Amino acid sequence: xxxxxxxxSDSKVRQVGESRPLSPYTEALFEAGKTMFIESxxxxxxxxxxxxxxxxxxxxxxxxxxxxxxxxxxxxxxxDGVIIALPPIIxxxxxxxxxxxxxxxxxxxxxxxxxxxxxxxxxxxKIRRRFSKAGFLVFLAGFLLAIISLVLHLSPQSS
Numbered sequence: 001x002x003x004x005x006x007x008x009s010d011s012k013v014r015q016v017g018e019s020r021p022l023s024p025y026t027e028a029l030f031e032a033g034k035t036m037f038i039e040s041x042x043x044x045x046x047x048x049x050x051x052x053x054x055x056x057x058x059x060x061x062x063x064x065x066x067x068x069x070x071x072x073x074x075x076x077x078x079x080d081g082v083i084i085a086l087p088p089i090i091x092x093x094x095x096x097x098x099x100x101x102x103x104x105x106x107x108x109x110x111x112x113x114x115x116x117x118x119x120x121x122x123x124x125x126k127i128r129r130r131f132s133k134a135g136f137l138v139f140l141a142g143f144l145l146a147i148i149s150l151v152l153h154l155s156p157q158s159s
Contacts, residue, residue, distance in 0.1 A: 041121075044128045048101035048135065055095035055139055059088045062146045069153055083149050090142030094135050101131030 022030070066084060076084065 041125055044132055048098040048132050051098045052095050055091045059091050062087055065150055087142050087146035094138040094142055097131055097135035101128045
């Protein structure tokens with residue numbers, strides 16, 4: 001094992017064995033790994049962006065279906081009102097969670113320390129994944145509650 005001085009900084013570089021150029025296969029693997037990593041970050045952001053639209057778009061659809069199925073002279077009792085109002089509230093909550101997953105993260109990183117670069121990349125990705133999972137679970141809860149609410153009040157309008 002030989003030690004070489006890095007001419008641009010005071011850090012030392014260790015070289016194990018002889019240095020050889022990378023084979024085309026190894027270069028392709030590195031490129032594929034790089035692409036997969038970049039795409040995973042983009043995919044999580046795109047999913048959050050898409051789900052914001054889905055959550056906010058589901059609210060008027062739900063309210064329109066409720067307006068269609070509830071008779072015009074239907075008197076909403078307190079608990080009926082709660083059951084009817086909860087799905088849109090939960091869907092707004094899911095959209096807010098997805099917004100937190102979509103927003104860019106700012107971190108201060110030294111580009112000379114590999115561990116800091118890895119941390120600056122991995123931490124926001126973990127946070128985005130958590131927000132996307134939490135948002136999806138909240139969305140499912142709101143969606144299921146909307147279905148239950150529609151089924152409970154399922155009676156075509158009698159005008």
